[in-house]
Amino acid sequence: MTFRHTTEFVVEFGDCDPAQIVFYPNYFRWMDSASRHFFVAAGVPSWHALEAQTGIFGTPLVDASARFLRTATYGDHITVETTVAEWRTKSFVMAHVVRRGADVLVEGQETRIFARRHPEDPKRIQAVAPPEEVKHLFD
Amino acid sequence: MTFRHTTEFVVEFGDCDPAQIVFYPNYFRWMDSASRHFFVAAGVPSWHALEAQTGIFGTPLVDASARFLRTATYGDHITVETTVAEWRTKSFVMAHVVRRGADVLVEGQETRIFARRHPEDPKRIQAVAPPEEVKHLFD
Amino acid sequence: MTFRHTTEFVVEFGDCDPAQIVFYPNYFRWMDSASRHFFVAAGVPSWHALEAQTGIFGTPLVDASARFLRTATYGDHITVETTVAEWRTKSFVMAHVVRRGADVLVEGQETRIFARRHPEDPKRIQAVAPPEEVKHLFD
Amino acid sequence: MTFRHTTEFVVEFGDCDPAQIVFYPNYFRWMDSASRHFFVAAGVPSWHALEAQTGIFGTPLVDASARFLRTATYGDHITVETTVAEWRTKSFVMAHVVRRGADVLVEGQETRIFARRHPEDPKRIQAVAPPEEVKHLFD
Numbered sequence: 112m113t114f115r116h117t118t119e120f121v122v123e124f125g126d127c128d129p130a131q132i133v134f135y136p137n138y139f140r141w142m143d144s145a146s147r148h149f150f151v152a153a154g155v156p157s158w159h160a161l162e163a164q165t166g167i168f169g170t171p172l173v174d175a176s177a178r179f180l181r182t183a184t185y186g187d188h189i190t191v192e193t194t195v196a197e198w199r200t201k202s203f204v205m206a207h208v209v210r211r212g213a214d215v216l217v218e219g220q221e222t223r224i225f226a227r228r229h230p231e232d233p234k235r236i237q238a239v240a241p242p243e244e245v246k247h248l249f250d
Numbered sequence: 251m252t253f254r255h256t257t258e259f260v261v262e263f264g265d266c267d268p269a270q271i272v273f274y275p276n277y278f279r280w281m282d283s284a285s286r287h288f289f290v291a292a293g294v295p296s297w298h299a300l301e302a303q304t305g306i307f308g309t310p311l312v313d314a315s316a317r318f319l320r321t322a323t324y325g326d327h328i329t330v331e332t333t334v335a336e337w338r339t340k341s342f343v344m345a346h347v348v349r350r351g352a353d354v355l356v357e358g359q360e361t362r363i364f365a366r367r368h369p370e371d372p373k374r375i376q377a378v379a380p381p382e383e384v385k386h387l388f389d
Numbered sequence: 390m391t392f393r394h395t396t397e398f399v400v401e402f403g404d405c406d407p408a409q410i411v412f413y414p415n416y417f418r419w420m421d422s423a424s425r426h427f428f429v430a431a432g433v434p435s436w437h438a439l440e441a442q443t444g445i446f447g448t449p450l451v452d453a454s455a456r457f458l459r460t461a462t463y464g465d466h467i468t469v470e471t472t473v474a475e476w477r478t479k480s481f482v483m484a485h486v487v488r489r490g491a492d493v494l495v496e497g498q499e500t501r502i503f504a505r506r507h508p509e510d511p512k513r514i515q516a517v518a519p520p521e522e523v524k525h526l527f528d
Numbered sequence: 529m530t531f532r533h534t535t536e537f538v539v540e541f542g543d544c545d546p547a548q549i550v551f552y553p554n555y556f557r558w559m560d561s562a563s564r565h566f567f568v569a570a571g572v573p574s575w576h577a578l579e580a581q582t583g584i585f586g587t588p589l590v591d592a593s594a595r596f597l598r599t600a601t602y603g604d605h606i607t608v609e610t611t612v613a614e615w616r617t618k619s620f621v622m623a624h625v626v627r628r629g630a631d632v633l634v635e636g637q638e639t640r641i642f643a644r645r646h647p648e649d650p651k652r653i654q655a656v657a658p659p660e661e662v663k664h665l666f667d
Binding site for chain 2: 538540541542557560561564568574575586602603
């Protein structure tokens with residue numbers, strides 16, 4: 112059984128562009144938020160807490176993509192259903208389905224790493240293997 | 251010879267997240283801006299003018315993707331180099347390379363359509379073939 | 390009795406800046422959203438509908454201000470309590486109180502007009518008196 | 529003689545809302561950016577450097593306000609002219625004038641503090657007096 116989590120958003124006036132539809136980068140903003148809510152719902156400690164324990168401060172992106180199937184406008188209530196589609200050695204893939212009611216609006220994927228500061232150069236970022244205590248939450 | 255255009259941006263404090271790096275949806279925001287500047291530089295009439303002539307009000311997305319290779323932070327000057335990678339029957343693919351100096355930060359693609367309002371239902375969007383007068387600008 | 394409406398938001402990771410706190414323009418984004426939800430909750434027709442009836446397409450700003458009393462960070466659940474503080478001849482003042490639980494984070498005000506396109510130049514905006522059918526909703 | 533700095537921006541499609549004009553919180557985003565560029569132009573060390581020296585990590589807001597005089601839309605080139613209007617004991621006021629050519633679009637003010645982490649609770653923020661080495665830059 113795959114753990115899945117649904118996050119709800121309302122499309123606001125300011126999320127829409129002069130064509131009256133959602134300005135598309137906002138879907139990535141919602142997918143990013145859905146990723147964090149997914150981990151919180153799964154019981155993963157907050158980034159604040161995880162950083163204190165492990166040095167991991169977040170899950171930056173390796174790549175991101177989305178297919179836009181239907182448009183949305185302000186006042187629409189949308190949901191983002193999120194799963195981990197794949198665990199890899201140094202990264203993992205999150206899959207998001209954005210819907211308005213039963214209609215699929217957007218299908219997205221984010222490949223992320225668990226990242227900590229490089230021990231010798233705090234301006235650089237280092238990928239670490241997904242922590243076992245995080246992966247176990249999804250067994 | 252492929253027409254290409256470079257748009258410049260400055261990464262601002264508010265474009266960065268608590269991890270001190272660019273919040274990734276902003277790269278899609280910059281690619282979207284670069285797409286419009288690309289068309290303006292090529293001599294495509296503004297959406298305002300194009301809508302008056304053809305009903306086309308914009309180029310909404312079919313899909314978008316990006317690979318994130320290096321991080322950036324506020325104060326960084328970045329460039330987005332844009333080309334049309336492919337013209338299709340009802341869509342076209344824009345390729346973007348985001349750089350800081352010579353370093354490639356992000357490689358992105360946007361597949362877009364030329365869109366007008368559906369003649370019978372202005373709330374729906376209709377793809378039209380890329381206008382010849384637009385494509386000719388890139389011959 | 391003053392009509393008041395409370396809108397709920399969750400502060401997301403991407404709403405925060407490198408100082409780990411909300412990037413302040415987002416509070417204006419939330420106040421703008423709260424204004425629209427306030428009018429929807431009061432029974433004011435949607436802008437889509439209102440524009441069809443009256444030409445009014447929105448309530449652009451004359452001025453906006455906010456006092457920032459406490460910071461917030463991602464994961465915080467916040468509320469925006471909205472009222473109309475004053476009706477004027479050609480404008481009206483909305484007051485917003487942003488809270489996390491009982492703590493006031495921000496106090497804001499927006500002065501807005503009801504706007505329609507100028508009949509002779511659709512690129513210009515014209516203030517119209519607040520429609521009686523809208524004001525009556527708050528009697 | 530007051531030190532003043534002008535920052536240039538281009539209004540992008542995605543900065544505008546369904547009313548085809550700038551979504552107003554973006555003006556605060558541009559004023560915030562202009563504030564940082566103002567300090568950089570004046571020779572103030574970057575927040576990165578200033579934090580290493582003094583613990584000051586930024587200049588969060590006490591209040592912000594704006595008067596909206598004219599609208600702008602995408603494709604417009606705008607400038608933000610920034611000065612420090614007043615130095616106070618624990619805060620300072622930045623004044624911004626947003627123009628398109630000679631036309632004033634927006635007049636804004638931001639009251640800010642110099643902030644560092646509270647020495648006993650890093651989650652809290654503490655105002656410190658504007659550093660003399662920063663103020664001297666404006667003598």
